[in-house]
Every structure is written in structure tokens, then in C-alpha cells.
Amino acid sequence: QVQLVESGGGLVQPGGSLRLSCAASGSIFSISQMGWYRQAPGKERSLVAAQTSGGTTNYADSVKGRFTISRDNAKNTVYLQMNSLKPEDTGVYYCYAVGHGSTGPFNAWGQGTQVTVSS
Numbered sequence: 001q002v003q004l005v006e007s008g009g010g011l012v013q014p015g016g017s018l019r020l021s022c023a024a025s026g027s028i029f030s031i032s033q034m035g036w037y038r039q040a041p042g043k044e045r046s047l048v049a050a051q052t053s054g055g056t057t058n059y060a061d062s063v064k065g066r067f068t069i070s071r072d073n074a075k076n077t078v079y080l081q082m083n084s085l086k087p088e089d090t091g092v093y094y095c096y097a098v099g100h101g102s103t104g105p106f107n108a109w110g111q112g113t114q115v116t117v118s119s
Contacts, residue, residue: 002026002108006095009113016117017083022095022110024076031099034071034078038115040091048093049080062088085117 008020024031035050035058049069050058057069068081078095095110 002028002097002099002101002106004095004097004108004110006093006110006113009093009115011116011118012085013119014086014117016085017081018085018115019082020080020093020095020113020115022078022097024097024108027102028076029100029102031073031076031097033098035069035096036078036080037094037096038089038091039094040088043091045094051078082115085115087117090115090117 002024003026004022004024006020006022008018010018012018031053033050033052036048037045038048039045046060048060048063049067051069051071053073059067066084070079092112093115094112097108099106
């Protein structure tokens with residue numbers, strides 16, 4: 001029973017910044033990977049960024065150089081710092097985590113948080 005709670009979304013002007021956070025709670029033994037997907041209206045959900053517990057990162061080409069993913073393993077929390085935001089970054093951002101709990105492996109998703117980039 002693992003739950004992810006997201007926060008930090010909102011409305012921002014082009015060129016602005018937002019920081020998303022996602023905290024995992026429950027019977028967690030270890031988390032091997034946490035990251036973020038996003039889904040724009042009428043489009044498929046796609047990976048934005050991911051990070052393993054060892055620090056390996058992966059970014060979508062469209063956000064490289066602008067977004068930074070980070071983790072606080074002690075707090076089971078992942079962050080997404082989004083700078084130089086563009087209108088095409090608009091969408092619902094979903095946090096996910098993969099790992100093992102007290103009863104076995106898990107894959108968990110957050111509830112989603114809306115990010116809107118508009119003038």
C-alpha cells in the first residue's frame with residue numbers, strides 16, 4: 001500500500017518556473033526509480049524525467065536543459081524543477097514510483113497536478 005502525493009502545479013507565464021514535488025508513503029522497503037510523466041490535452045502520456053535511486057537520470061529531449069529531476073531518498077520524495085517554461089509544457093504531470101514494499105513489488109502513481117503555461 002504505497003501512496004504518492006503531488007504538489008506544486010499551477011499557472012505560470014512563458015519563461016517562468018515551477019517546482020513540483022511528490023512524496024511517497026506507505027509500507028516501503030525500497031524505491032528503485034521515481035519520475036514524472038505528463039499528458040497534454042489530446043495527446044498520449046509521455047515520460048518527462050526519471051531518476052534511479054543511484055542517481056541515473058533520463059530526460060525527454062524536449063525538456064533537456066530546462067528541467068531538473070532530483071530525489072531525496074531519505075524522504076522518499078522526488079522533485080521536478082521546471083525553468084524557462086513554454087506553452088507546450090502545459091499538461092497534467094503524474095509522479096510515479098517503482099520499488100518494493102513489505103509485501104512485494106509495487107508500481108504507484110500520483111493523482112496528477114495541472115501545469116498551465118500561458119500569457
